[in-house]
Amino acid sequence: MRWAIPAAVVPVLVLLAYGFRTDPREIPSPLLGRPAAAFSLTTFAGSPLSLEDLRGKVVMLNFWASWCVPACYEEAPALERTWRAYKDKGVMVVGVDVQDKEEAAREFLRRFDHSFPNAPDPRGRVSVDYGVYGVPETFFIDRKGRVRFKHVGALTDEIARRHLDALLKEPS
C-alpha cells in the first residue's frame, strides 16, 4: 500500500515521455495538396523569376534570411548540394530571402556560393502567401504546381532527397 505513492508517479512520467514523440510546433500546413501560390520576383542577379515559368518541374522553395542564426547557416550547404545533385533531373531550387538587408543577404549568398536562383521578397508578400511562420521553411511543389510537403527548420540532404525522390517518381 505504501508504495502506491511512488507508483502513482509512473503514469505521469510515461505520459510526459510520450510527449517527445509529438511536436507541438508541427502544425500541418493547410496549403498541402493545394495549388502553390503564384509569385514573380526579381533575383539578386537581376533576372525575373516566377513560379509560372517552372511548371513541369519539381520545385523546392526555401525561405531564408541572413539573420537567421544558426538554422539557415546550417542548411545552406545542404541546399547547394541538393541543387547540384538534382538540377539535371527536373528539379528547381528557389531561395526567397525574407525581411533582410540586401548587403547582408548578398554576403550570405557569396559565403555559401549559392548558384541556384535567390530573390528578395521585398514586401513579404510571398512569405505571407505561403504562411511562413519563421525561417527557415522549405516547401516542396510537385510538377502540377501543388504544395506537397513542408519542412520547418534546417533542411538536411536526407530530407530533401526523400521528398524530391518521391515527387520525381510521380508521373508528370
Add this chain to the structure above:
Amino acid sequence: MIPELGYGATVAAFVLALWGAVAAVASARTGRAALLRSGERAAVGAWALVTACIALMLYAFLTFDFSVQYVAVNTNRGTPFYYRITALWGALEGSIVLWSWMLSIYTLIVVVQYRRRQPELYPWVLSVMLGILAFFLLVMTIPAPPFERLTPIPADGRGLNPLLQDSGMITHPVALYLGFTGFTVPFAFAMAALIVGRTGEEWITITRRWTIIAWYFLSLGLLIGGWWSYHVLGWGGYWAWDPVENAAFMPFLTATAFLHSVMVQERRRMLKLWNLSLIILTFGLTIFGTFLTRSGIIGSVHSFTQGSIGVFFLAFLALVLLGSFSLLASRVERLRAEGVLDSVVSRESTFLLNNLFLVAATFTVFFGTVFPLLSEAVRGVKISVGAPFFNLVNIPVFLALLFLMGVGPLIAWRRASAKNLKRNFLKPVVAGLVAAAALRALGVANGLVLTTMALVVFVAGTIALDLFRAVRARRRSGDDWGAATWGLLLRQNRRYGGFIVHLGILVIALGVAGSQAWSVQKEVTLDKGQSTELAGYHVRFDGLSASEESNHGKVTGAFTVTNGRAGGHMLYPAKKFYPQEQSPIAAVDYQLGWIEDIYLVLGDFAPDGSHATVKLQVNRMVSWLWLGGLVLTLGAALAILPDARRPA
C-alpha cells in the same frame, strides 16, 4: 577565447559539485569531518566557477563577442546596453546559467547558516543541494551549452526577442528563478530529515522560513509576469492559463498549501506525511515547470527551444519523484500523526480543507496543462483546453479559499465553541453581507463581483477585528495606538505578516473580479481627425509618425484622449518593426488609474497616415493587482523577519 574559458569553468564546476555531493554523503556515513570540509570547499568552488561563467557571459554580451553562439542569437549591435545584460537569461542556455548561479548561492547560504547548527542533517542537505546543482551544471555541459562556439563569426547577431526587450524582463525571470531555486532548500532539508530519520519538528521550522522566502519570490515573479503580459503583449490581460504560466502557478499553489498545513504539524503533530509530500511535490513541480518550458512538448506563447534537454529534465524529474516518494514510503511508520482531529469545526480541519482546495486547484491546472498530450495519446487528436475550463473549475475553488482565509486564522484549535464562532465571525459575516447588499442596491448585478466583495469584506473584517482587539489589549498596558500596533506587528510578526499577505491577496482578488467583470473594449478604424467614444472617453486620431530606433523601425500613432472632466492628454501606441521578426510588435500605450486604465493598441494603418485601426480598452481595477502585490511584499517581509519571541 570566451567559449573555451566558459566551457572549462562549466565542466570544472560540474566536477566540483559532484565531488561535493559524494564527499558530503561519505562524511555522513563515516563521520569523517575532513570529507565534509572538502565538500564545503567544493560548494564554494562551484559557486565561484558559476559566478565566473556569468561574468564571462556578461563580458561577451557587452563586447559583442559573436564567437559565442548564444550572444550572436540573442543580441545584435543595435541592442541597447540594458538588454544586453538581460539577454543573459533571454533564452534557454543563459537561463540555466542563471538558475545554476542562484542555486549555488542558496547552497552557500546553507553552508554558512547550518554547518554548526544542524550537524546531523547538514551533510545530507549539502549533498542533496550539490547533487541538484550538479544536474544543472550537467545540462550546461551537454544538452544546453551556453558557451557554444559559432564559426565563422558573423558580423552581427540576430538580436534579442523584441517581446523580451522590456523592463519587466529584468526582474520577472530573476524573481521567478529565485522562487524556483529557493524551493530546493526545503526539499533538501526534507530529504535529509527522511534519510536521517529525524522527522520531528526542527526541520519543519527551518523549512517553513525558507518556503516563505521562495514562495514570496515566486509570487513576485508571477505578478511581474502578469504586469509584463499586460503592458507588453497588447491583449489587455495579465493571465491566460498558458502552459508556462501554469508551470509557475502550480508550485505556488502547493507551497501555499504547505505554509498552512505546516502550522498544523507544529501545533498538533499531525500531517507529517502530508507536509513532506507537499514539499516533494513543490520541488518536483519546479522541475516539471522547467521541463515543460524547456522541452517544448507543449506549445506555448513562451515558445522556447527543443532538443535533448527535455530528456535530461524528464530523467531528472523521474529520479527526484521516484527517489523521494520511495524514501517517504519507506519511512511511513515514523510519520504517524501524534495528534488526532477532534472536531470538524476547528482550525485543523479548516486548514485541511484549505489544503484540499489548493491541491485540487493544482491538479486541475496540471490536468488542463497536459490535456493536449493526454488527448493525443488516448484519442490521437490534439485538443487544448483554454481559459473557460480553468475558470470554470478554479473560480469556485478560489472563492472557497477566500472564505477559509477568513475562518482559518481565528477559529479555535481542536474544537471551536459556539461562543468562539460568534465572537470572531458574527460581525465580519454581517459586514460582508451588508457590503454585497449595498453594491447590489447600487446596481451591481454581476454575481462573481458580489460574491467576491462579500468574501473580501468578511475576511478583511476578521483581520480588522482581531487586530483591533489585540491592539486594545496592548493599550491597556499604557502604549498609545501607534506604538501598540507597531509593537504587535513586530512581536507577532509571523501572525501579522500572514494577515498582511492575506490583505494583499484580497486586494488582488478584487482586482481580478473587477477587471473580469467590468473591462470593456472595442476596435475601430478612424480617419485622421475622427473621434470615437468608449465608456466616457473620447479618443481622437491625430496622425502617424515614423522613426528609426537603434535596433528597429517604429510607427507611432498620436491619439488625444479626453474624458469630459479634465483636459485631454495624448497617448502614443506604436508598432515596432524588428528586422529579425516576421511580424511587427505592438507597443501599447496606456494611462493607469486606481479605478480604470485606458489602454490603446495600434492595429493596421494606412502608410500615408490617413487612417488607422485602434483597439481601445477601458480596463477596470487592474491596478489593484499591482497594489496587492505591494501589500503582499510588505506582509512577506514581516513574516520572514526572525521571530522576536524566541531566539532563532
